[in-house]
Amino acid sequence: MSMDLTAARERLSWQGVSLGVMAMVASAALVIANDRTREPIAKAEAADMQASLSQVLPDGFADNDLLKDTVELSEADGSKKLIYRARKAGVVNGAVFRTSARGYAGEIIVLVGVDAQGTLLGARVVKHSETPGLGDKIEIAKAKWILDFNGKSFDNLPPAKWAVKKDGGVFDQFAGATITPRAVVKAVKGGLEFFSANRAKILDGSAS
Amino acid sequence: MNVRQTFRDGLWEQNVVLTQMLALCPAMAVTTSGTNGLGMGLATTAVLIAANTLVASIRHLVSPQVRIPIFVVLIASLVTLVDMALNAWMHDLYKVLGLFIALIVVNCAILGRAEAYASKNGVLASALDGLAMGLGFTFALTLIGLIRELLGGGTLFAQASLLLGKSFAFLEITVVPDYGGMLLMILPPGGFLVLGFLLAAKRAWELRQKAAPVAVSPAPTFPTAA
Secondary structure: OOHHHHHHHHHHHHHHHHHHHHHHHHHHHHHHHHHHHHHHHHHHHHHHHHHHHHHHHHOOOOOOOOOOOOEEEEOOOOEEEEEEEEEEOEEEEEEEEEEEEEEEEEEEEEEEEOOOOOOOEEEEEOOOOOOOOOHHHHOOOOOOOHHHHOOOOOOOOOOHHEEEHOOOOOOOEEOEOOHHHHHHHHHHHHHHHHHHHHHHHHHHHOOO | OOOOHHHHHHHHHHHOOOOOOOOHHHHHHHHHHHHHHHHHHHHHHHHHHHHHHHHOOOOOOOOOOHHHHHHHHHHHHHHHHHHHHHHOOOOHHHHHHHHHHHOOOOHHHHHHHHHHHHOOOHHHHHHHHHHHHHHHHHHHHHHHHHHHHHHHHHHEEOOOHHHHHHHHHHHOOOOOOOOOOOHHHHHHHHHHHHHHHHHHHHHHHHHHHHHHHHOOOOOOOOOOHH
């Protein structure tokens, strides 16, 4: 048996076929796994989203299911942005949405919660690929830095001051990592600008 | 199959990072802290065991001429499957290890072990080799991470509880309070510096080990095959 295999392995057809079979088995396994994991992954991500949504809004701020109360608006560059609306007794009193900016290593995605007056209720970095131990202080798990945004708005902090201290703003940079906090500040500022530009549309309580 | 020798090789004599100098890309990239090194090491160990087992079990079917693409497809699919399964069913663990799992795809140590060991040895021996090599990798990465973390930030195992759970919070030690930090050690050059000094230290130690007994008795250090 072993001798047969040794001889067979030397044949050119065996090599081609074995490679093909391997690729087929691998793709089949991936397709099946993708199919089986799609729903659990979507569910887990929805749970994550729910958890992050409740992090950027104070307790008891909204009494609706934000995941189901969404409206899609187009941004200045034409891309779509999904807005989760917070309501209290049916009246829209705030919104949660993602905003992003390019960091040191790829896109940093920040989830921000804003009240009807355009004041930040909270911000959380939900995705980034910054340097571990250096740029990752933007995560709430690693540092309290991101809480600096709470309660800030264009009314109590002029747009020019929305920058890290090195650039003449009010937000701390990290030792050795300026690009990362600069990007987060830019993302949050961009989010507020987006909110004020689309305020009427977001606060309009009618169904999307 | 010599279990003792397998572990000696994996942990020290043939250590993936410190001797074979493989997998330096993930070794440099994630070892900014002991915790990160440990996480990457453990995730790699799991994949190494699985990859070695699979490769060893199909080794008679694979022609030497096409073995590399077959192993690459096998390992890449395996890592992707682990990634998806973790994301779906162990989501909390995935949030911590997700970063490392994606990096394992580019880990040449896994292909290296498949090529150098698993394609020539039995399933059990290969699984054991994967475990030993993985533990050696974990040891090297954790060591590099701890040194960089200590010099760079003055802490040991910072945020270990995020990786291992709340009960491991005792591992987190601040060695030097209010330490200003030495950024160089956290940045990539620090990784190369620490690795360089570790390699030199290992070489020096081995040379001394070798020199001492040879002077007394000229017994061969390595047993010959004959």
